[in-house]
Amino acid sequence: MDEELTTIHITKALSSSMIVELIDKYPNLEEITCSPSVYNRTSKTYIDALSQLDIEVRQKYNWGAKSKSNGIEYYVQKLSNEGLTARQISQKLDISLNRVYYLLKKSNTSFDNRKRKHDYSEIKQLQKEGLSAKEISEKLDMPQRSVYYILNKK
8 A cells, every 4th residue: 555645647447446446555545647548438427436535537648758958958049049050059069960950940949050142131231221222232242133032032
């Protein structure tokens, strides 16, 4: 008998004999948890009877591997915001490149790893200042078509 235990997790649907065994084995039982599939197979009558005995039956999701990140997501996100590339982050934190990409995607961080020939923000700023596409292309010495592409990109 384990008299101090108040919560248990079951993997089979409750039956009348199982309820009697559980109450005998765990006299201080307050809560029974089970997976959703087991909960759906358990009779409503048994759940109601247990609630009258002040024992709550509830669903609990307890499967799958647990994250072993040890808070590394924070450092990956911080280094990404500082402008480091994924490869640099990978080398600095000594984790795989795939793990860096995974953690960035998981944290919904906007991460742009592409190197661009032209500074998009500068082109858009010049447009806001009133310069035409032709003037921007001449000022930055770049093709006019590229300026139109950047300005019309959503």
